[in-house]
Amino acid sequence: MGGFLVQILNGLQYGLLLFLISSGLTLIFGVMGVINLAHGSLYMIGAYLTYVVAGATGEFWLALPAAVIGGLVLGAVLERILFQRFRHRDHLDQVLLTFALILLFEEARAALIDNQFHAVQVPPVLDFSVPVMGGFAYSAYRLVVLAICLAVAACMVAFVERTRLGASIRAAAENPEMVDLLGIDARLIHTLVFAAGTALAMLAGALAAPLQSVYPGMGDGFLILSFIVVVIGGLGSIAGAFWAALLVGLIDTLGKVYVPQLAGIAVCGLMALVLLWRPTGLFSRA
Amino acid sequence: MTRLTPRGNLLLGLAALVLASMPFWAEPYHMQLASIALVAAMFALSLQILVGAAGLVSLAQAGFFGIGAYTVYLFGGRVSIFISLPGSLFAAAVAAAAIGPLVLRTRGFYFLMASLAFGQMLFFLFHDTSLGGGADGVFITRPTMIWPVSRSARPAVFLLLNLASLSLMYLGLWWLMGTMFGHALAGIKINEDRMRALGHDVQRLKLAAFILSGALAGLAGHMAAVTDAFVSPELLDWHHSAEALLMILLGGIGALHGPILGAFALTLVREIGQSVTERQRLVEGVVILAAVLLLRRGLAGWRR
Amino acid sequence: MTPAILRARGLSRRFGGLIAVADVSLDLCTGHAHAVIGPNGAGKSTLINLLSGAAQPDEGTIHLNETEISRLSDWRRSRAGIGRSFQRANVFPAMTVLENARLAAQGAARGWRLLRGAESDPETLGQAFSALDQVGLKASATDLARTLSHGQRRLLEIALVLATRPKVLLLDEPLAGLGAEETAPIVALLQALAMDHAMLLVEHDMDVVFAVASEITVMVDGRVLESGAPSAIRASSAVRDAYLGHRA
Numbered sequence: 001m002g003g004f005l006v007q008i009l010n011g012l013q014y015g016l017l018l019f020l021i022s023s024g025l026t027l028i029f030g031v032m033g034v035i036n037l038a039h040g041s042l043y044m045i046g047a048y049l050t051y052v053v054a055g056a057t058g059e060f061w062l063a064l065p066a067a068v069i070g071g072l073v074l075g076a077v078l079e080r081i082l083f084q085r086f087r088h089r090d091h092l093d094q095v096l097l098t099f100a101l102i103l104l105f106e107e108a109r110a111a112l113i114d115n116q117f118h119a120v121q122v123p124p125v126l127d128f129s130v131p132v133m134g135g136f137a138y139s140a141y142r143l144v145v146l147a148i149c150l151a152v153a154a155c156m157v158a159f160v161e162r163t164r165l166g167a168s169i170r171a172a173a174e175n176p177e178m179v180d181l182l183g184i185d186a187r188l189i190h191t192l193v194f195a196a197g198t199a200l201a202m203l204a205g206a207l208a209a210p211l212q213s214v215y216p217g218m219g220d221g222f223l224i225l226s227f228i229v230v231v232i233g234g235l236g237s238i239a240g241a242f243w244a245a246l247l248v249g250l251i252d253t254l255g256k257v258y259v260p261q262l263a264g265i266a267v268c269g270l271m272a273l274v275l276l277w278r279p280t281g282l283f284s285r286a
Numbered sequence: 287m288t289r290l291t292p293r294g295n296l297l298l299g300l301a302a303l304v305l306a307s308m309p310f311w312a313e314p315y316h317m318q319l320a321s322i323a324l325v326a327a328m329f330a331l332s333l334q335i336l337v338g339a340a341g342l343v344s345l346a347q348a349g350f351f352g353i354g355a356y357t358v359y360l361f362g363g364r365v366s367i368f369i370s371l372p373g374s375l376f377a378a379a380v381a382a383a384a385i386g387p388l389v390l391r392t393r394g395f396y397f398l399m400a401s402l403a404f405g406q407m408l409f410f411l412f413h414d415t416s417l418g419g420g421a422d423g424v425f426i427t428r429p430t431m432i433w434p435v436s437r438s439a440r441p442a443v444f445l446l447l448n449l450a451s452l453s454l455m456y457l458g459l460w461w462l463m464g465t466m467f468g469h470a471l472a473g474i475k476i477n478e479d480r481m482r483a484l485g486h487d488v489q490r491l492k493l494a495a496f497i498l499s500g501a502l503a504g505l506a507g508h509m510a511a512v513t514d515a516f517v518s519p520e521l522l523d524w525h526h527s528a529e530a531l532l533m534i535l536l537g538g539i540g541a542l543h544g545p546i547l548g549a550f551a552l553t554l555v556r557e558i559g560q561s562v563t564e565r566q567r568l569v570e571g572v573v574i575l576a577a578v579l580l581l582r583r584g585l586a587g588w589r590r
Numbered sequence: 591m592t593p594a595i596l597r598a599r600g601l602s603r604r605f606g607g608l609i610a611v612a613d614v615s616l617d618l619c620t621g622h623a624h625a626v627i628g629p630n631g632a633g634k635s636t637l638i639n640l641l642s643g644a645a646q647p648d649e650g651t652i653h654l655n656e657t658e659i660s661r662l663s664d665w666r667r668s669r670a671g672i673g674r675s676f677q678r679a680n681v682f683p684a685m686t687v688l689e690n691a692r693l694a695a696q697g698a699a700r701g702w703r704l705l706r707g708a709e710s711d712p713e714t715l716g717q718a719f720s721a722l723d724q725v726g727l728k729a730s731a732t733d734l735a736r737t738l739s740h741g742q743r744r745l746l747e748i749a750l751v752l753a754t755r756p757k758v759l760l761l762d763e764p765l766a767g768l769g770a771e772e773t774a775p776i777v778a779l780l781q782a783l784a785m786d787h788a789m790l791l792v793e794h795d796m797d798v799v800f801a802v803a804s805e806i807t808v809m810v811d812g813r814v815l816e817s818g819a820p821s822a823i824r825a826s827s828a829v830r831d832a833y834l835g836h837r838a
Contacts, residue, residue: 093535097575104567104571482668483664485669
């Protein structure tokens with residue numbers, strides 16, 4: 001029973017990391033109508049950045065703000081230079097453009113850092129285990145990651161629900177065409193949303209670095225899962241992304257542990273079931 | 287999506303003849319390269335039924351390609367190509383018929399993402415389970431042809447086989463796009479809602495296109511397996527699907543023969559790129575960026 | 591009047607908190623045009639959507655010749671004989687006029703018939719030309735739809751519906767945005783069409799309504815305010831009040 005609880009916690013923690021990544025993706029879709037296949041690469045960039053910063057300064061905790069700030073800057077730059085121009089292009093162009101970004105990010109990482117697998121140390125202050133149940137213990141760092149993700153999620157919800165800017169973003173996500181009519185500065189919103197989405201993905205990568213190590217393909221799995229989360233949760237819905245991410249995270253984690261051959265298939269199967277029942281996602285307003 | 291005039295087809299036919307003559311003057315390496323381009327052309331052409339004809343941008347195509355390829359592996363090499371080829375077509379068609387009704391419940395962005403996820407489901411099927419013989423891929427025994435093919439004759443024989451397959455596929459699709467079915471797909475691409483209002487069974491039309499497209503991707507996969515004698519789960523990965531989209535973009539989304547041009551162009555670019563630098567991803571990334579930013583109508587469009 | 595071939599009873603549709611259509615009933619008979627008029631937001635377009643199948647009613651029934659079709663999807667209703675035109679011209683701009691009409695004519699084609707040549711199938715061509723002929727666009731057959739004038743595009747809009755050989759015509763503001771000279775031929779067309787079809791006409795231009803319709807239903811805020819012969823509607827004070835500022 002204790003072992004099972006550990007896996008549940010793992011699943012929730014994975015799901016929350018997935019939420020950080022997917023929330024950015026769903027908002028970017030909802031508000032800007034842009035497909036960003038390179039979103040998984042951002043996660044990888046955040047992880048490698050953490051490796052570099054933690055290695056250079058010896059302090060893991062410095063990597064988190066580095067990832068967030070780096071993400072905000074990178075996202076804003078990408079949005080202004082590229083995505084702003086591509087918003088109105090068709091799917092084919094967007095898919096290929098962001099696919100090219102993946103390749104270029106890979107190449108940049110290879111040139112600036114390397115193509116190797118690296119371990120990142122769990123910060124010593126958290127390098128212990130908390131007893132949970134039946135003789136099992138859970139990594140304290142993982143619990144902290146859980147807490148941080150929940151805190152970020154709560155802040156996101158509070159921001160979107162309580163602030164005026166958040167309301168503008170919500171309006172833009174629900175009704176992109178109306179934004180200009182409502183007198184909201186659409187360009188500002190787009191840059192903000194893209195920057196925030198990028199920062200969230202990189203933060204997820206930073207948090208995950210000590211857990212799964214840093215390697216070139218680490219973003220691939222998350223990319224597919226985050227698309228599944230967005231489809232299940234509904235485009236533009238943060239609440240949808242939250243519950244869908246938890247669900248997908250649990251199924252994927254438990255699947256990999258208990259039925260490894262079917263884990264990937266199971267998650268896609270879940271999406272199939274949802275599409276059968278609700279073709280626009282569980283939480284979408286369509 | 288436009289079709290070539292009979293005169294345009296004649297030009298393509300001339301190019302095909304040039305390729306067919308390669309066994310007489312070309313080196314084996316170049317014939318192998320031509321085979322790579324031909325298989326890629328079949329793959330991209332199979333997707334054009336969805337993208338160019340009906341306006342459905344799908345990232346699942348590699349899944350059907352891979353099913354066609356792995357069917358050859360699953361046959362075990364004891365069969366004749368006259369069994370393995372229809373077998374691959376059928377297996378891919380069945381998969382498309384199973385996935386189609388689900389993925390076609392979505393439209394627009396959802397369709398793209400749903401197709402991505404279903405394609406990956408097929409990838410996981412061959413990557414994670416024992417069905418595919420392992421995550422690293424397996425060597426396969428080729429199906430038997432009418433008479434045995436010596437090792438030295440292989441490049442020429444496969445070149446001609448692939449050329450024949452592509453030609454048949456292209457001519458078949460050329461005819462299909464002139465039928466009421468082909469025109470209905472064009473109508474769906476322009477104004478799907480109006481098509482419904484005019485009495486078209488749009489869902490069934492899309493499903494028919496999806497199954498046909500999947501089956502033809504399976505055919506391309508079959509030819510890849512026969513040519514390379516090796517299959518791996520990477521064949522089903524979504525990156526491979528994106529490559530098909532790239533070839534369509536390069537050649538021209540608005541023309542039926544665009545994918546053929548795009549496939550040859552991409553194969554050539556890759557070949558040149560490999561001789562220039564080791565940084566293949568950089569080359570490909572830049573090529574894609576250039577194509578998306580500059581080529582508004584693709585190579586086919588330049589002829590106009 | 592001949593027996594009604596389309597009967598709608600108690601149709602209601604709400605969008606969230608907004609009541610678009612509430613308890614609307616009407617009959618359409620072959621050989622007669624039934625006009626639906628009312629201020630903007632009265633629910634006229636929603637009514638057409640409910641009848642054509644573009645939207646499903648929350649309550650109420652629709653019968654086509656004794657068969658209930660309330661839950662039938664839009665394309666099935668089209669095949670059953672209910673044709674609908676759109677307020678904003680909803681054609682295929684990149685195709686020629688003839689290709690537009692052919693696409694409409696082949697709507698009901700199914701199965702192996704779909705593999706016949708699109709440009710050579712006699713049945714499809716016949717239906718397409720006949721529809722273009724009826725609206726007077728035969729001469730423009732090879733013009734691209736996007737090069738047509740506004741008036742011609744309205745005609746093409748109607749031709750598309752006619753090409754599906756409907757028994758019922760649901761026309762949503764076919765004269766929207768037309769000047770006086772362009773209006774007259776379309777009015778003549780509508781009068782001719784009304785003789786062979788059961789027509790529902792949503793229009794704002796009262797002259798046209800009184801020239802074409804043999805029965806008028808007035809809708810306000812989703813409900814039927816009054817329904818009856820044109821003379822009765824013209825004389826009704828309730829209708830006049832609803833149309834404040836309109837010269838009856």
